[in-house]
Amino acid sequence: MTDGEDELRVGGLTLRGVTRGGIQTCVMVPELDLMFDVGGVARGQLRFGTILVTHGHQDHLGGLPYLISQRQLASLAPPAVHVPEEIVAPLSRILAAWSEIEAFELRAELVGHAPGDAIELGKGTRASCVRSVHRVPSLTWIVERKSERLLAEHASKSGAELAELKRAGTRVTETHTSDVLCVTGDTQIETFDREPRVRASKVLVHEVTAWDQRRTVEDIRAWGHTHVDELIERAERFEGDALVLVHRSPRHTRAEAEAIVATRFPASVRSKVHVFGR
Numbered sequence: 001m002t003d004g005e006d007e008l009r010v011g012g013l014t015l016r017g018v019t020r021g022g023i024q025t026c027v028m029v030p031e032l033d034l035m036f037d038v039g040g041v042a043r044g045q046l047r048f049g050t051i052l053v054t055h056g057h058q059d060h061l062g063g064l065p066y067l068i069s070q071r072q073l074a075s076l077a078p079p080a081v082h083v084p085e086e087i088v089a090p091l092s093r094i095l096a097a098w099s100e101i102e103a104f105e106l107r108a109e110l111v112g113h114a115p116g117d118a119i120e121l122g123k124g125t126r127a128s129c130v131r132s133v134h135r136v137p138s139l140t141w142i143v144e145r146k147s148e149r150l151l152a153e154h155a156s157k158s159g160a161e162l163a164e165l166k167r168a169g170t171r172v173t174e175t176h177t178s179d180v181l182c183v184t185g186d187t188q189i190e191t192f193d194r195e196p197r198v199r200a201s202k203v204l205v206h207e208v209t210a211w212d213q214r215r216t217v218e219d220i221r222a223w224g225h226t227h228v229d230e231l232i233e234r235a236e237r238f239e240g241d242a243l244v245l246v247h248r249s250p251r252h253t254r255a256e257a258e259a260i261v262a263t264r265f266p267a268s269v270r271s272k273v274h275v276f277g278r
Contacts, residue, residue, distance in 0.1 A: 004278045005043060010242035011203040013181060018042050019246040019277045021209045021225075025060045027183065027246070032125060032143060036183045036205075038063040046071055050080050052127060054185020055138035056087040064091075065098040068106045078107040082119060082127075085112030086137035113139060130195050132187035134224035142197050143181040148173040178202065186247065188221055189230040192237075200239040205276070206231065207247035211257050215249070228260060235269045244274045254278060 004018045017027040017035075024040040028048060035048035037060040045067055053061055064081065071079060083091060088110050099105045111119075118128040124146035129139040150173055154162060182201035184191055192198055192206065209215075209225035217227040225247075235243065248257055257275045265273050 006276050006278050008244065008274055008276055010244065010274060011180065011240070013203055015203075015205065015244060015276060016044065019248075020059075021207075021247040021249040022059055023250065024063075025185075025247060026063065027205065029181065032121075032181065034121070034127070034143065036141065037061065037185065038067055041066065046074055046076065048079070049077060050121065051082065052141045052183070053081060053083040053139075054132065054141065054183065055084060055134055055136050056091065057136065057186070060185065061091075064108075065095060065106060068095070068108050069098075069102065072104075072107065078109055080109045080111060082111045082113055084137040084139050085114050088112040115139065130191070130198070132185055133190045134186045134188070136224075138185055138187065140182065140184045140187065140191055140195070140198060142179050142201060144177055144179050146175055146177050149176045181205070186224060187226065188224055189226050189234065192226075192231070192234060199237055202240045203242045203244060204238065204240055205244045205246055208245045208257075209247050209249050211248065211252040211260055214251055228257075228264075232264055232266075235273070236266050238269060238272065241272060242274060243269070243272050244276050246276045248275070248277055 004020050007016045013029055013031050015027055015029060019025045019027060025037045026039055026042045027036045028044060033050065035051045037054055038051055039059040040063040091110060095106045113129050115129060115131040118126055120126055125143065127141055127143045129141050132138045132140040179197055179201040181203045182198050183205045184207055186207055198204065207226050208228050208231055210220040210227045217229055220227045254275055261273045261275060
C-alpha cells in the first residue's frame with residue numbers, strides 16, 4: 001500500500017488515493033474512471049486513462065512523467081491529461097526533457113482548459129471546470145451525470161404496464177442531470193463562496209490545509225489555501241451528501257482533524273463531513 005493511502009465510499013462513489021498537503025495528492029474514482037491530480041506514485045494509477053489536473057504544483061502533478069512512462073511500458077494508450085491552459089506549454093517542455101533523458105518519447109494527450117470548458121466523458125458523464133483561487137492558475141472540476149428517471153405519473157404502474165406504454169411510443173422517463181462530484185484542488189475559500197455548483201455537488205472534495213492556530217487564517221490564505229475555521233463558518237451552506245476534507249498539512253494528525261469535526265462543525269452537517277487521508 002502507498003504511504004498515506006486512504007479509501008472512502010460516499011455518495012455511490014469510491015474515493016481512493018493519497019492527499020497530503022505539500023507532499024502528494026492523487027485521488028482516483030473507479031466508478032467514473034477518473035483520476036484527479038498525479039502528485040506521485042499511488043497504487044492502481046495505471047488503469048486511469050483520463051486525468052483531471054487542478055494545477056501545476058509538483059505535489060499535484062510531479063508524478064505525471066513517471067506515470068506516462070509506466071503506462072507505455074505496460075503497452076497502455078497515452079493518457080488524456082486535462083490541465084489549466086496556462087501550463088500546457090511548460091508541461092510539454094518538461095515531457096520533452098524527460099523524453100530526451102529516457103531516450104524514448106513520452107506520449108500523452110495534453111488538453112488545456114479555461115474556466116467554463118467541459119469534457120464529454122461518455123456514458124452520460126461530463127466534467128466541467130471553474131476557476132479556483134490559488135497562487136498559480138488552477139481549476140476546480142465538477143463531474144455531472146445524466147440518468148433517466150420514471151415520470152411521476154407512472155410511478156404506480158407495473159413493469160408490464162410500463163413496457164406496454166413504451167411499445168405504444170409513450171415516454172415514461174425524463175432525463176435528470178446532477179453534479180455527483182466536485183474536486184476543488186488547492187484553493188482559498190472564495191471558490192466555495194462564489195460557485196453554487198460547488199456547494200450543491202453530491203460529493204464535495206474540498207481542501208483544508210490548516211486545522212489549528214499554528215497557521216492562522218491569514219497565514220494560510222497568503223499561500224492560497226483554506227483554513228478549517230473558514231469552512232466551519234460556512235459548512236451549513238453545503239447542500240450535498242458528503243463533504244470530504246483533504247490536503248491536510250503534515251502538522252496535523254487524522255485524529256486531531258476528526259476531533260475538530262466532531263466538536264466544532266455544526267451538528268446539522270457533522271454527519272456529512274469526512275476526513276480523508278492517512
